[in-house]
Amino acid sequence: MTSLKQKNFTISLIISICLVGLSAAFAADFDRTVIPRVKYGGGGDWYTGPTSMPNLLKQASERLHLPTQAENIAVSVSDPELFRYPMLFLTGHGQVRFSDFEINTLLNYLDNGGFLWVNDSYGIDRFIRREVRRIYPDREFELLPSDHAIFKMVYDFPEGLPKIHEHDGKPPAAYALFDKGRMKILYTYESDIGDGLEDAGIHKVDTPEIREKAMRMALNILAYVMMQ
Known part of the structure; x- marks a missing residue:
């Protein structure tokens, strides 16, 4: 069985190779990875x-x-700086709304190698699904099975996406939108990985074990994105 140390070494090597080979759309990237959060309208x-x-x-x-x-x-979708970042993070509670211009910009961004991770911090499900349908009206989210590569990139999650915050008590689910075999959008639902990544003490219910679980899953996501 491959040890964690070996897996970390392997994934580090893969990431180094992939950083060199990123899409030409991001040729002017930073030499250090940055993951900005997406600003959006709707409240x-x-x-x-x-x-x-x-x-x-x-x-x-x-x-x-x-x-x-x-x-x-943080970056607005209408900001030309958006195209400097290979990966974006979107989170929040409640309404999410993009303008028609922003929808077209997101389509261009995603079709040219960009990746969007949507974290359900609670209450954004119907809004995110609506906005994603505006970007890709002919595509649907696919539920990722527990044996998908994203759940074993660096750390193994044999049961799939972990539950970090209870919220409605529904089971966590990872949905993805693919195009020609490439994952363009990952939507982590009823899990709230993002809150589990925050500083200790912000969420009193997040034990060190829960926070470590969130961090490990997030590192898997980052490693998967860099490998694509």
């Missing part, structure tokens, strides 16, 4: 959990040996 709190991405990027540097810039950065 939802796109800014929630400001420590989640910096914490993930710090751990990606320490555990995956990936050069990162561990900062909380």
